[in-house]
Amino acid sequence: xxxxxxxxxxxxxxxxxxxxxxxxxxxxxxxxxxxxxxxxxxxxxxxxxxxxxxxxxxxxxxxxxxxxxxxxxxxxxxxxxxxxxxxxxxxxx
Numbered sequence: 001x002x003x004x005x006x007x008x009x010x011x012x013x014x015x016x017x018x019x020x021x022x023x024x025x026x027x028x029x030x031x032x033x034x035x036x037x038x039x040x041x042x043x044x045x046x047x048x049x050x051x052x053x054x055x056x057x058x059x060x061x062x063x064x065x066x067x068x069x070x071x072x073x074x075x076x077x078x079x080x081x082x083x084x085x086x087x088x089x090x091x092x093x
Contacts, residue, residue: 014052
């Protein structure tokens, strides 16, 4: 089977981030490109470009996670320190 070299250009930061994910998955850029080209050849479907989002920092991800958590029951928020201690102690007594 004859082979061909396929090349392209991407932003250096994109390449570095993608390489890290590809290595973590136990693959190589060449293997990923081969799979993409073979899928296009087999299905005739070209992947759509998804607009890039700026990477979110740790704080932003934490705040999104925090907002996704269920809200505390009102009675729990209003417990005094002594009531909180008693409730915890009763669960482990």
